[in-house]
Amino acid sequence: MTDHLNRRSVLASAVAVAAATATVGEAQAKTVDVKIDANNLSPEMKKKHAVRFPKLDDEGRLNFSEGIRRWQLADKEGKAAVAGRQAYLESTGHSLGETKLSHEEAWNVLMQYPPYAARTRIEWANHDLMYENMFSHLHKNRDMYLAAMDATDKAGPGKLELNPDMALPEYTTHEIHRMPGGYVGDPFAGFAYHWTLTEAYYGGSSRYDELHTRMAQACRVPATGDVNRILDIGCSAGMSTTAFKERFPDAEVWGIDVAGPMVRYAHHRSAKMRLGCNFAQRLAEDSKFPDNHFDVVFDFLLTHEVTIAAAKKIASEMFRVMRPGAVWMHNDLPREDNPKAGLGHTIEGKAHVWNTHRHNYEPWYFRYAQDDFPGMLKAAGFDVQVDNDPRGGFIAAVYATKPV
Amino acid sequence: MPEIKSDPKTGVAPFIKGDWNKAVYLDSPHTDNLMTAFLGLSGEHWALRRRMMVLETMLAKNKSVDLAALEAFEPSAEQKVAWDAERDDFIKRIFTVFTRETTKQTADVPTGATPPTGKL
Numbered sequence: 001m002t003d004h005l006n007r008r009s010v011l012a013s014a015v016a017v018a019a020a021t022a023t024v025g026e027a028q029a030k031t032v033d034v035k036i037d038a039n040n041l042s043p044e045m046k047k048k049h050a051v052r053f054p055k056l057d058d059e060g061r062l063n064f065s066e067g068i069r070r071w072q073l074a075d076k077e078g079k080a081a082v083a084g085r086q087a088y089l090e091s092t093g094h095s096l097g098e099t100k101l102s103h104e105e106a107w108n109v110l111m112q113y114p115p116y117a118a119r120t121r122i123e124w125a126n127h128d129l130m131y132e133n134m135f136s137h138l139h140k141n142r143d144m145y146l147a148a149m150d151a152t153d154k155a156g157p158g159k160l161e162l163n164p165d166m167a168l169p170e171y172t173t174h175e176i177h178r179m180p181g182g183y184v185g186d187p188f189a190g191f192a193y194h195w196t197l198t199e200a201y202y203g204g205s206s207r208y209d210e211l212h213t214r215m216a217q218a219c220r221v222p223a224t225g226d227v228n229r230i231l232d233i234g235c236s237a238g239m240s241t242t243a244f245k246e247r248f249p250d251a252e253v254w255g256i257d258v259a260g261p262m263v264r265y266a267h268h269r270s271a272k273m274r275l276g277c278n279f280a281q282r283l284a285e286d287s288k289f290p291d292n293h294f295d296v297v298f299d300f301l302l303t304h305e306v307t308i309a310a311a312k313k314i315a316s317e318m319f320r321v322m323r324p325g326a327v328w329m330h331n332d333l334p335r336e337d338n339p340k341a342g343l344g345h346t347i348e349g350k351a352h353v354w355n356t357h358r359h360n361y362e363p364w365y366f367r368y369a370q371d372d373f374p375g376m377l378k379a380a381g382f383d384v385q386v387d388n389d390p391r392g393g394f395i396a397a398v399y400a401t402k403p404v
Numbered sequence: 405m406p407e408i409k410s411d412p413k414t415g416v417a418p419f420i421k422g423d424w425n426k427a428v429y430l431d432s433p434h435t436d437n438l439m440t441a442f443l444g445l446s447g448e449h450w451a452l453r454r455r456m457m458v459l460e461t462m463l464a465k466n467k468s469v470d471l472a473a474l475e476a477f478e479p480s481a482e483q484k485v486a487w488d489a490e491r492d493d494f495i496k497r498i499f500t501v502f503t504r505e506t507t508k509q510t511a512d513v514p515t516g517a518t519p520p521t522g523k524l
Contacts, residue, residue, distance in 0.1 A: 056458060056475050060451030067450070067491040068443070068499070075503055084505050111429065118439075118502040121429040125440040128425065129447060146414075164412035173408055175422035184410065185419030204488070260415015281415060361424045 031227045032250045038213040048273055049208035051195050054144075058137045065130040065200040072123050073203065081115065088113040089347060098345045103357070103366070106350035124178070124359055130200045131179055131192060138188040145188060152268045157276035160267040162260050166281065171307050171364065172258045178361045183236070183259035190265020194237035209239045211391075215300065216243035218391040219329045220399055222295055227251050231294045231321070233284035233314070234258075234302030238266025238277065244298065245275045254289075256282040285313035289321045297321075297328040301395075304333050304368040311373060315380035319402060328382070328400040336369040343369075374398050439502070446498060450491060457487060 036045065053059040075081060086096055094109060101109065110116045138145055153160055168184065175182040183189050198207050205211070221227050227248050232241040235255030245253040255277060257263050263279040270277040282288055284302065297318050303311050318328055334341035336353050343349040357366040377384050382400035391397065410417035430436050458477045462469050479487060 052478070054475070056455055056477065057451045060454040061447050063454065063488075063491065064447040064450040064495075067488070067495045070492060071495045071499060075500065080505075081503065114506060115503040117429055121436060121439050122443065122499065122502060124424075124427070124429070125443045128440070129444055133447070162410070162412060162415050164410055166409070167407040168410065168417055170408065170420070173417065173419045175419060175424065178422065178424040182419045182422075184415075184417040187414040187416050260410045260417065262415075264415050281410070359424065359427060361422050 031221070031225055031248065033221075033227075034247050034249060036213055036217055036246060038210040038217060041208055041210065041213075046208045051198055053137065053195075054141065055137070058133065059199075061133040062130065062196070062199040065126055065133070065196075066204055068122065068126040069200055070203040072119060072126065076119055081119075084115060085110065085113065085348065088116075094347055096346065099347050099350065101347060101350065103350040103354040106347040107354040107358075109347055110351045120355065120359070127178055127201075127360075130196050134192045134196050135180060135186065135188065138191055142188070145191060149264055149268045152271040153264070156267075156271050157274060158267060158270055159278040159280075160264065161278075161280035161282075162264065163281045164260075166283070168258055169283070169310070171310065174361070174363050176305055176361055176363070178359075183257070183262050187261050188265075189259060189261040190237045190263075190268075193262065194239065194265065194269070197237075209243065212239040212243040212300070213246070214391040215329070215331060215397070216240060216247050216298070218387075218397070219244075219247075219296065219298065220327050222325045222327050222401075224325060227295045229294045230254070230296045230298070231256070231287070231289070233287070233297065233299045233318070234305070235266055235279065236262050238263075238270055238279060240298055240300050241266060241277045241279070242270050242273060242275050244296070245270070245277045251295075253277045255279045256284065256287060258283055285310050285317050287317055287321055291320055292323040293321050295323060295326050297326065298331075299328075300331045302332065303330070303373050304362060304365045307364055308367055308371055311368070311371075312376050312380075315373075315376045315382070315400075318400075319380045319382060322402045324402055324404040326402050328377075328402075330373070330377070330398040330400060331395050332373065333365070333369070333395065335372070374400075446495075450494065453494075454487065454491075457483075 041049075053062070089096060089109070092109070092112075099106060111120065173182060173184050175185075179189065179192065180186065181189060183193070186192070198209065202211065228251055230244045230248060230251050230253045232238070232244065232253070232255040235241045235257050236259075238255045241253055241255035245251070255263065255266055256279070257266070258281065260281045263281050267277070267279040270279070284299070284306075303314070306314065322328065334343060336343045336349060337345065339349075343352060353366065353369050356362055357369075374384050374386070377398070377400040381403070383403055385399045385401075387397040387399060408417055428436050430439065455474075458474060458479070459469060461479075461483070462474060462477065
């Protein structure tokens, strides 16, 4: 097994940070700002970000789940499928416009249509199969993976801080995304989360963490141009945290997450990449950082996984730890009244929200989809702008700037 | 309720078990289970088929196979594209049947001409 680790590394060993396609430029002031084209990554960058499995068959199983994910998305959005759903709704006396049905009722209406029900079954069976195969592999090789994390816990580079005395709010301990054990309940949650995303769930579109590189590269910087400290809240496996460190190699970069297994893996991954990001098990709503400390704050898909009360606290806490002029790039799912995102208060829109909330097991998404996080940012004191050219796929970035 | 604390070494903490694996989406739990098992078997089939493609590649090149080299094999960029296309075709052929449109058959057969597609 050790040989496998050498040949098919748990994570790619360090390669030179300066990628062939990267150019180092001066943004403003003295901040080193490395430009990386996520759509045209160099072989060195791909090697650095690649995930490879010790066993060929484990790789093949995840490769199958990636294929199902690609098929399921294409099949669902195909012209014939959309027309079929609409014809079904009309034939059963339902409106294609806004509906007064509840979200659950809207989902139940569509689940009476056999193609929709079959697609839903395949979607979630594939999701469960993906995690089952992943965790099966990780636990069969648990000693190897635990030893790999042990080796980097203290050696770094970059600090790792676990906080066994911290009380975890109950809302953080659900099995979000149907992932067995959730973010907190399995020592390999970080491995499983990162590897299933890159090797299956993203359908091959972010195999080398391109999505995170794209967002970090697009992130605006404070008007003064200096970026000395960056905070990634709800960092999970740390893909965005490392993308920021790759862009700003001289900055002090922190990733925080309530889940110990996630920050432990994030730190391990960053250390293997020789990037030196710091990770801490902390709450975004109680980050423990000093006042006016960070130049840039980032979050990706965090706020729909917290309660509304926690979201409000996070907005206030970030206002406290950001220095005047600091920028927060916030990226999360669209609200349910956004027809551009395929939502809206139609039967299809409401069914999608219910399917995500109840069947992708996102306990806090239902409230989030109907609430107004940008409004919470404004209430906390930020100047808020929506980016017209987002980099997170269908997710629009919201910039919150702390007034000077 | 006692406070939820995590392990100092691994960071692992108690969690709330969800009910996501108890949902029924089709007309009976048995149909759901069959569909899930079929998906799992298809995944095993694809993993074996991919392994066979690796074997064929190595045999064609070296005339022999070393087990360690087999496990470490990494397809070329061209192979990755070709194999993923083959996988997508395999999945589409097998799984599209589950999402086909169906109608109740009556005594009347369909009428009207359909333009030729070039394939049966």
